Amino acid sequence: xxxxxxxxxxxxxxxxxxxxxxxxxxxxxxxxxxxxxxxxxxxxxxxxxxxxxxxxxxxxxxxxxxxxxxxxxxxxxxxxxxxxxxxxxxxxxxxxxxxxxxxxxxxxxxxxxxxxxxxxxxxxxxxxxxxxx
Amino acid sequence: xxxxxxxxxxxxxxxxxxxxxxxxxxxxxxxxxxxxxxxxxxxxxxxxxxxxxxxxxxxxxxxxxxxxxxxxxxxxxxxxxxxxxxxxxxxxxxxxxxxxxxxxxxxxxxxxxxxxxxxxxxxxxxxxxxxxx
DNA sequence: TGAAAAATGTAATGTTATTACATGTCATTT
DNA sequence: AAATGACATGTAATAACATTACATTTTTCA
Ligand SMILES: [Zn+2]
Ligand SMILES: [Zn+2]
Ligand SMILES: [Zn+2]
Ligand SMILES: [Zn+2]
Numbered sequence: 001x002x003x004x005x006x007x008x009x010x011x012x013x014x015x016x017x018x019x020x021x022x023x024x025x026x027x028x029x030x031x032x033x034x035x036x037x038x039x040x041x042x043x044x045x046x047x048x049x050x051x052x053x054x055x056x057x058x059x060x061x062x063x064x065x066x067x068x069x070x071x072x073x074x075x076x077x078x079x080x081x082x083x084x085x086x087x088x089x090x091x092x093x094x095x096x097x098x099x100x101x102x103x104x105x106x107x108x109x110x111x112x113x114x115x116x117x118x119x120x121x122x123x124x125x126x127x128x129x130x131x132x133x
Numbered sequence: 134x135x136x137x138x139x140x141x142x143x144x145x146x147x148x149x150x151x152x153x154x155x156x157x158x159x160x161x162x163x164x165x166x167x168x169x170x171x172x173x174x175x176x177x178x179x180x181x182x183x184x185x186x187x188x189x190x191x192x193x194x195x196x197x198x199x200x201x202x203x204x205x206x207x208x209x210x211x212x213x214x215x216x217x218x219x220x221x222x223x224x225x226x227x228x229x230x231x232x233x234x235x236x237x238x239x240x241x242x243x244x245x246x247x248x249x250x251x252x253x254x255x256x257x258x259x260x261x262x263x264x265x266x
Numbered sequence: 267t268g269a270a271a272a273a274t275g276t277a278a279t280g281t282t283a284t285t286a287c288a289t290g291t292c293a294t295t296t
Numbered sequence: 297a298a299a300t301g302a303c304a305t306g307t308a309a310t311a312a313c314a315t316t317a318c319a320t321t322t323t324t325c326a
Binding site for chain 1: 218231235240244247248251253259262266
């Protein structure tokens with residue numbers, strides 16, 4: 001396990017975005033979040049993107065690159081411990097976040113074998129979850 | 134190794150797009166490809182996206198989800214053998230494609246442990262290549 | 267309190283990707 | 297050869313995703 005850093009108290013917009021993501025059973029695009037938050041006064045995409053940037057920085061939210069969408073972290077917070085992988089169901093759109101140290105370790109090995117300095121990994125597995133099979 | 138399927142002869146637009154990607158040292162967005170091909174008569178994004186769809190289907194081109202960009206396959210063609218991972222240098226934008234069966238195998242294991250039916254994997258490692266370190 | 271840093275509001279713009287519909291090309295069948 | 301059907305192409309319009317620029321407000325902290 002890596003060092004656990006406390007994130008600062010969330011600002012108003014950050015908290016609103018975080019609440020929307022926590023309430024969702026599947027990843028949401030920035031524009032979907034915007035639509036939900038129009039009632040709370042959101043008017044422009046940048047309000048969402050700025051909040052998301054911070055939440056991702058704090059490790060409270062992850063971006064799924066293959067979906068252009070965002071999910072709340074399934075754990076307390078990933079912080080410096082990057083999530084290892086996401087399993088994404090094509091049918092129900094459910095996502096489960098895996099923190100598998102063996103996978104992380106192996107990706108690190110692959111990188112060092114080529115003298116590649118690893119900064120960030122994206123691992124997204126698409127398929128069908130056990131329910132949807 | 135999986136079954137080797139022959140892809141059909143490339144059509145004109147497919148070949149043009151493939152040639153642009155083969156000549157590039159780094160991944161290209163669909164719109165960058167379009168710009169290059171304006172001289173050859175390309176006018177609209179869809180001409181590029183349609184060609185890319187086919188090339189990806191044939192295993193001759195891969196999409197890098199974290200960059201919204203496309204690269205020519207480094208091997209003859211990946212066909213049904215999905216590439217295992219890409220290492221992407223943040224500095225020179227160079228990409229190297231890894232076909233690592235141990236990684237593929239481990240991702241499969243992770244999935245089956247959760248009764249997840251794996252259809253497609255996205256593994257993209259960001260960092261610095263040995264040259265740029 | 268006063269200055270600096272961070273967050274927010276808003277508009278405009280840039281980038282990536284798809285839908286819709288018309289036309290063209292080529293192999294197969296009659 | 298004409299008719300058919302499958303696939304490829306041309307073009308315009310629009311949708312979806314994301315950033316730049318600039319003004320203002322709030323928070324932090326010396
Ligand atoms: Zn997490
Ligand atoms: Zn499912
Ligand atoms: Zn390949
Ligand atoms: Zn490099």
